[in-house]
Amino acid sequence: MGRMVALFRRELAYYFQSAVAYAAIAVFVLLSGYFFYNLLGYFNLTSIQAMQNPMQARSLSLTTSVLQPLFGNMSAVLLLLLPLLTMRLFAEERRSGSAELLFTYPVSDWDVILGKFFAASAVYAVMLAMTLPCVALLYHFSTPETGAVASGYLGLLLMGLTFIAMGVFFSSLSDSQLVAGAATFGCGLLLLIVGWITPFVAPGVGAVLNELSIVRHLDGFSRGVIDTNDLVFYANITFFFLFLCARVLDSARWRS
Amino acid sequence: MIEVTGLTKRYGARTAVSDVSFSIGTGEIVGFLGPNGAGKTTTLRMLTGFLPPSAGSARVAGFDVESQSMAVRSRIGYLPETVPIYRDLTVAAYLDFVGRLKRMARARRQERIAAVVDACGIADVYLRRIGTLSRGYRQRVGIAQALLDDPDVLFLDEPTVGLDPRQIVEIRDLIRGLAGRRTVVLSTHILPEVSLLCRRVLIIHHGRLIADAPPDDLRTHGHEAMRVDLEARGDAEAVRAAVSALAGVASVEVSAGAAAGVVRARVTAHTGEDPREAIASALAARAIGLRSLTAASLTLEDVFVELVTKET
Numbered sequence: 080m081g082r083m084v085a086l087f088r089r090e091l092a093y094y095f096q097s098a099v100a101y102a103a104i105a106v107f108v109l110l111s112g113y114f115f116y117n118l119l120g121y122f123n124l125t126s127i128q129a130m131q132n133p134m135q136a137r138s139l140s141l142t143t144s145v146l147q148p149l150f151g152n153m154s155a156v157l158l159l160l161l162p163l164l165t166m167r168l169f170a171e172e173r174r175s176g177s178a179e180l181l182f183t184y185p186v187s188d189w190d191v192i193l194g195k196f197f198a199a200s201a202v203y204a205v206m207l208a209m210t211l212p213c214v215a216l217l218y219h220f221s222t223p224e225t226g227a228v229a230s231g232y233l234g235l236l237l238m239g240l241t242f243i244a245m246g247v248f249f250s251s252l253s254d255s256q257l258v259a260g261a262a263t264f265g266c267g268l269l270l271l272i273v274g275w276i277t278p279f280v281a282p283g284v285g286a287v288l289n290e291l292s293i294v295r296h297l298d299g300f301s302r303g304v305i306d307t308n309d310l311v312f313y314a315n316i317t318f319f320f321l322f323l324c325a326r327v328l329d330s331a332r333w334r335s
Numbered sequence: 336m337i338e339v340t341g342l343t344k345r346y347g348a349r350t351a352v353s354d355v356s357f358s359i360g361t362g363e364i365v366g367f368l369g370p371n372g373a374g375k376t377t378t379l380r381m382l383t384g385f386l387p388p389s390a391g392s393a394r395v396a397g398f399d400v401e402s403q404s405m406a407v408r409s410r411i412g413y414l415p416e417t418v419p420i421y422r423d424l425t426v427a428a429y430l431d432f433v434g435r436l437k438r439m440a441r442a443r444r445q446e447r448i449a450a451v452v453d454a455c456g457i458a459d460v461y462l463r464r465i466g467t468l469s470r471g472y473r474q475r476v477g478i479a480q481a482l483l484d485d486p487d488v489l490f491l492d493e494p495t496v497g498l499d500p501r502q503i504v505e506i507r508d509l510i511r512g513l514a515g516r517r518t519v520v521l522s523t524h525i526l527p528e529v530s531l532l533c534r535r536v537l538i539i540h541h542g543r544l545i546a547d548a549p550p551d552d553l554r555t556h557g558h559e560a561m562r563v564d565l566e567a568r569g570d571a572e573a574v575r576a577a578v579s580a581l582a583g584v585a586s587v588e589v590s591a592g593a594a595a596g597v598v599r600a601r602v603t604a605h606t607g608e609d610p611r612e613a614i615a616s617a618l619a620a621r622a623i624g625l626r627s628l629t630a631a632s633l634t635l636e637d638v639f640v641e642l643v644t645k646e647t
Contacts, residue, residue, distance in 0.1 A: 085435035093423055176417050180480075183383040184436040185409040 082186040086194025090168070091201055099167075100202045103160050107153075107206045114152040115213040118145045141217065142227045142303065150231045150301040153210070154294065157203075157239055158267045164202055165246025166260035168195045169324075173254035188328045192247065192321055199243045207236060227303030234300020237313035238293055242267050244320035251327045267293075270316075336361045336488055336518040337382065341391030344377050344542075351377045353542040354391065359535075361487075362515045366529035366550070367522040368639060369539040375522045376416055378539065379490050382520070383413045396487045409438065412481030416492040416522075418473055422466030426457055426476055429465060430483060437484040451479040454509060470497040478506065488518045495525065507532060526639060538642055546642055562631040563602040563611055569623035571598045577617045583608035597626065 094100035122144045129136035172178040181191065217223045242263070249262040274292035277285040289295060293316075296309040337359040344352040352374040359365050369375045380386040382393055384404040392399060398406040421429060430451070434444035452458050455475040460468055465476060474497055481489060494510065495503045510532055513519055523529060529536055530550045538546040546553060567574050571589045578600060579587045589600045604610045611628060618625045 081438065082436055085432060089421075089424075089432050092428075093421075096423060176415065177421065179380070179385055179415050180413065180420075181436075183385050183408055183411070183413045184433070185405050185438060186436050187405070 082184075082190040083194045083197075086186070086191055087198050087201075090195050090198030094164070094198065094202050099164065100205070103164055103202065104206050104209055107156060107160055108209045110156050111149070111153055111210045112213065114149055115145075115210075118148055119217075141221060141223045142301075145217070146223065146227055146231055147301045149213075150235055150297065151294070153235060154238055154271070154297060157235075157242060158264065158271060160206075161199075161203065161239060161242040162246050162249075162260040162263035162267070164199045165243055165263060166250055166256045168199065168247055169251040169328075170254055170256045170259045173251075174256075182328075188325050192324050192328070196243060196247050196321060199246070200240055203239045203243060204236065207232060207239070224303055227301070230299075230303050230305050231301040233305065234297045234309070237300075237310070237317075238297055241270075241293065241313050241316040241320070244317040244324075248320040248324040248327070251324045336363075336396060337520070338394040339382070339391070340393070342378065342381060342388050342393055343390040344374075344381060344386065345389040351542055352381070352539075355539065355542070355544045356391075357537055357544060357547055359518055359520065361518055363535060364510070364514050364519040364521060364533050366533035366536045367520055367539070368524075368526070368529060368536055371524075373539045374542040375539055376492060377542075379413070379492055379520070379522060383411055383490055384408050409484070410487045412484065412486035412489045414477045414481045414489075414491045414494055416496075418477035420465050420473065420476060420480070423464065425464050426452075426461050426468075426479075429476065430479060433480045433483055439484060447483055447485060451482045454482065455479040456505060471499060471502045474498055475502075475506070478509070482513075486517065488520070489513065490520050490522075492522045493524065494521065495523070495528065538639065540642070561604040561609055563604065563614065563628065564631050565600050565602065565614065565628045566592055566597060566626040567600070567618055567623050568597050568626060569618075569621075573621060574598050574600055574618070574623060577621050577623060578602055578614055581610055581613050581617055583610035583613060601631075 122139075122141070125135075125144070126139060129139055169178070172181060182188075214223070214228055217228075245266055246259070246263040249266065250256075250259040252262070253259050270291060270293045272292075272294075273288050274295055277289050280288065290312070296312045299306045299309050337357075339358065340356050342352060342355045343350065355374075355378060367375055367378070377386065381388050382395055382400060384400050384407050387401050392401070394400070395407045396410040398410070400407050421432075424432065427448075430448045431444065434448060439447065452461055455478050457472060457475050457479060460472050465473060468476065474494065478491070478494060481491065491510070495506050498506060507528065510519060510521065521529070521532060534549055536546065536548060536550050536553060537544060565578075571591075575587050575589050578584055583604050584602055585605045586603045587600055589598055591597075592599045602610065602614065609630075611630060615625055615628060
């Protein structure tokens, strides 16, 4: 536990001493703010039009018109940004040879994996937290559904953790940061869009692929519904990739 | 302190280390020699718990490197060949990080950091980032992290590479100072370093252990005949005649000396003979002025090259 905390602090210090964390946070906050502004402006416009049309007004809601698309847009930005946070984690240790020294200290593989995973997750949590002022604005001018806001953020957090776990795994595969980053991005994108193929494959396969879709599981959260199925999905994918990473660290020692 | 039995490491079809066995007692400083690619680093990696052996076993500080890896790891210090330290950290932050990974309590960590900073002479760069340090200082920081937890066994892979001559002397003094309390395994290419520091040498070649003896034994071992270099004032032919007439001498080569009228000669004795005194009296009897006479002993380099070429 103490080892894990030491590794966590070392990685976190790296993120904030180099420009990495600030760059990721700044880009994420700027893009999220841009999406938020557009969605809110569009919502405003339709609200004004809806004053003449009570039927249309009934179907308008902040949750479906602003929050849901905002979380969707944020997930696309995260797909690009999170690999940049994780690609260095193991690739750099392998390239510089510091892995050799690290694994002769009395630390377990899991100490190292979790220390790195939680450090990237902490930076990601800060990224998400920095977008809360947008939500505060909504509360100032209107009355959004608190449940939907909270569950939307929870969903986004869980989705980000799966991306990070994926990134940690791919980083352990290669000593090139670029390869690790590209593989993470590719795998993440595939899991985002895997549902698209559902209509063109056998129904059984389609159902499985649909279950693997990361966005499908985010949908419920952004509507304000917390489903155990979705929770279990994210937890499973996250653990699956961290477990694969542990296998890679183990086998790398047998082979190299 | 270190017990190695039949240690073997295979990478697919290639065998990097093959059936190596040796044992090292507490407080010994042992030199680990071998050409590049001989399997030195692989052996060290197995002993430090980084790589699992393919066959055979090794016990370090009383624990099996494979099944009790954590116990081994917490009793060793390791300086890898390329000192891989985190460039973005200061020396202070780095040593503190290593101390935490080595499970040292806060008070002991602070005490030991102060001790190794002093011992390795890195006090004046303590607050600088490692990336900005010269190679010599980085090497010393590497040695400092290996010594941090006051380990029972120390593995040093080429510890003086990249240091200037003064630093080399300092680091050698440091290593020599560790003798007696700790077991040190020193892998190096610099052969005089082995003669200076180690009481025992292991030579590994093509993954096999081909020699295990004190450096002095290695130097005198085998059937090498003694060679004597001399310098004398006199005629070359007279010197040759005087020396080659002696019973113990097998051959003489005479060459021109440094000054006019001075000659040099290299005398090879018959095996087991020491003709030095006979040469001196023979030259004196013929009124040839003997200026110097030395037995050319084999250097460790000679032995090393001989052993390695004999094997191939």
